[in-house]
């Protein structure tokens with residue numbers, strides 16, 4: 001293609017622009033989905049289905065009174081989970097046997113986390129005093 005062929009093309013402003021609306025879902029890595037959105041929708045087919053499924057699961061959990069336990073990342077979140085489980089047990093959402101098992105597991109996790117913190121402090125002292 002030489003320059004004369006290009007001159008016969010309409011100016012860029014006259015080109016019809018192909019605009020495809022992309023999915024507005026933000027993924028776990030912080031990027032947007034980027035798939036083509038369904039006509040008249042903000043999300044792609046996959047994320048529309050996913051949102052419907054998530055909504056149904058949340059409604060079912062609310063009806064069943066399932067506990068929402070935080071991710072057990074550190075001692076503070078383990079303590080928070082223990083508090084929520086005790087509340088659910090006392091409110092009658094959890095039977096006492098299941099609550100006792102879960103609380104025992106959380107107590108074990110809390111003990112392990114406390115021990116790991118103490119071991120880190122011991123290591124620091126050993127490095128300080130040689």
Ligand SMILES: [Zn+2]
Nearest residue numbers: 023033044047
């Ligand atoms: Zn999507």
